[in-house]
Amino acid sequence: MTQIAIVLYPQFTALDFIGPYEVLRALPDAEVRFVWHEPGPIVADSGVLVVGATHSFDETPAPDVVLVPGGPGFLSASQDEKVLDWLRAVRPGAQWTTSVCTGSIVLAAAGLLDGKPATTHWSSMAGLTLHGAKAVSDERVVRALPDDDLVTAAGVSAGIDLALWLAEQIAGRARAEAIQLIIEYDPQPHLDSGHRSKASAGTIATSTMLLTRDVDKPELLKASARLLWDRALTTVRSRR
Amino acid sequence: MTQIAIVLYPQFTALDFIGPYEVLRALPDAEVRFVWHEPGPIVADSGVLVVGATHSFDETPAPDVVLVPGGPGFLSASQDEKVLDWLRAVRPGAQWTTSVCTGSIVLAAAGLLDGKPATTHWSSMAGLTLHGAKAVSDERVVRALPDDDLVTAAGVSAGIDLALWLAEQIAGRARAEAIQLIIEYDPQPHLDSGHRSKASAGTIATSTMLLTRDVDKPELLKASARLLWDRALTTVRSRR
Numbered sequence: 001m002t003q004i005a006i007v008l009y010p011q012f013t014a015l016d017f018i019g020p021y022e023v024l025r026a027l028p029d030a031e032v033r034f035v036w037h038e039p040g041p042i043v044a045d046s047g048v049l050v051v052g053a054t055h056s057f058d059e060t061p062a063p064d065v066v067l068v069p070g071g072p073g074f075l076s077a078s079q080d081e082k083v084l085d086w087l088r089a090v091r092p093g094a095q096w097t098t099s100v101c102t103g104s105i106v107l108a109a110a111g112l113l114d115g116k117p118a119t120t121h122w123s124s125m126a127g128l129t130l131h132g133a134k135a136v137s138d139e140r141v142v143r144a145l146p147d148d149d150l151v152t153a154a155g156v157s158a159g160i161d162l163a164l165w166l167a168e169q170i171a172g173r174a175r176a177e178a179i180q181l182i183i184e185y186d187p188q189p190h191l192d193s194g195h196r197s198k199a200s201a202g203t204i205a206t207s208t209m210l211l212t213r214d215v216d217k218p219e220l221l222k223a224s225a226r227l228l229w230d231r232a233l234t235t236v237r238s239r240r
Numbered sequence: 241m242t243q244i245a246i247v248l249y250p251q252f253t254a255l256d257f258i259g260p261y262e263v264l265r266a267l268p269d270a271e272v273r274f275v276w277h278e279p280g281p282i283v284a285d286s287g288v289l290v291v292g293a294t295h296s297f298d299e300t301p302a303p304d305v306v307l308v309p310g311g312p313g314f315l316s317a318s319q320d321e322k323v324l325d326w327l328r329a330v331r332p333g334a335q336w337t338t339s340v341c342t343g344s345i346v347l348a349a350a351g352l353l354d355g356k357p358a359t360t361h362w363s364s365m366a367g368l369t370l371h372g373a374k375a376v377s378d379e380r381v382v383r384a385l386p387d388d389d390l391v392t393a394a395g396v397s398a399g400i401d402l403a404l405w406l407a408e409q410i411a412g413r414a415r416a417e418a419i420q421l422i423i424e425y426d427p428q429p430h431l432d433s434g435h436r437s438k439a440s441a442g443t444i445a446t447s448t449m450l451l452t453r454d455v456d457k458p459e460l461l462k463a464s465a466r467l468l469w470d471r472a473l474t475t476v477r478s479r480r
Contacts, residue, residue, distance in 0.1 A: 018255050032289075041290075048265075048273070048294060052289070101424075140426065140428050155423065156422070157426075161428055161429055168431070174443065178447040178450060179450070181435075184362065184380075187401065188401055189404055193417040194427070195421075195424065204421065206415065
């Protein structure tokens with residue numbers, strides 16, 4: 001059995017983990033769990049999508065694969081000691097510890113990416129650096145070190161590429177190809193502005209403006225402010 | 241305001257609509273609704289993912305965009321008179337009526353695709369034909385007729401391509417490009433078996449076997465049998 005634990009938290013971005021879920025659930029003898037403090041409904045960044053956490057962290061002490069999605073809620077999740085303690089506790093026993101989008105900042109906040117190459121959503125590279133990782137902006141799927149069990153993916157839809165890669169590592173090429181065919185992952189976007197390097201300045205500006213629509217909420221602004229305060233105080237206290 | 245109604249039903253395939261949701265929710269002044277007989281939790285084909293319907297069909301009489309996802313539950317949904325009646329009722333007022341994967345068979349069962357080109361998951365082309373549409377297997381996004389408001393997409397992940405196309409139609413190229421950048425849709429799968437024409441016989445066989453894992457359930461077998469019975473009886477009764 002391959003137990004796949006997908007971490008949820010309020011204000012997640014749904015495509016970040018639904019892509020990987022749709023791939024990884026087709027692994028041989030796969031058990032997918034959605035884990036959070038406790039089972040129950042959790043609301044996405046959109047405020048309209050509700051997804052159920054199926055298991056608590058305490059019920060899930062030994063997953064084989066851990067996947068942390070991104071979303072504006074990463075700000076709170078990366079300051080949630082229960083989340084960070086669980087990630088630290090399960091990582092040694094897990095075969096793969098992974099993230100999509102700003103999920104990597106949660107892994108970094110848990111101390112799992114110190115000094116290691118990792119990626120995140122293009123708009124959050126600074127956040128990754130702030131937490132001690134080496135931000136990589138030109139690769140879609142980044143393995144922390146050769147043979148490392150930590151793998152991070154770029155923003156949102158990049159989780160599908162990550163999961164297909166994981167599927168091949170776990171179950172071999174034939175199975176991964178069959179999964180790719182099941183989800184008909186033969187992408188043919190008619191536009192080509194999916195990476196910052198390909199997008200115009202106007203597109204980047206509009207995207208940045210749109211991204212704030214999910215972040216401009218009191219609880220997230222508070223989490224962001226707390227994070228910056230913590231960093232400022234740590235810096236001040238380290239000066240002797 | 242652009243009201244986007246995503247139809248849910250038990251045994252849906254989540255990526256079918258989470259891809260489009262993540263794109264369409266970034267349209268200007270977008271309101272996304274998940275509609276079903278009544279609001280409440282609905283379980284996916286995996287049996288492990290639960291998503292909340294936010295509104296009933298009755299509460300949603302005039303959506304601007306309708307999107308019907310696929311999944312094994314299409315068998316029951318395509319025989320659900322409430323679903324079919326609602327689709328027929330809202331289509332004339334909608335700007336776009338769309339589907340992903342086997343969602344097109346639900347549209348066809350409502351009589352919206354009679355004699356028109358449409359697509360679906362590669363494994364379900366026969367089902368689309370059975371319901372009177374012209375099955376197209378070599379295009380990822382199919383508009384029923386030039387200038388038609390009916391657009392169907394191929395399996396599962398094809399919904400992302402569909403939604404980006406819709407985003408351009410609704411809000412223009414600049415906005416669609418910004419949305420593509422937000423979700424970093426710059427796909428780079430390391431394997432290339434996402435379409436039937438690219439997959440080996442072995443891959444197709446394995447995928448077909450894996451697809452049955454979600455379908456081999458009593459309620460779906462019953463729905464499938466009822467559908468075939470209905471068709472057989474209709475054929476017999478039409479012979480004079």
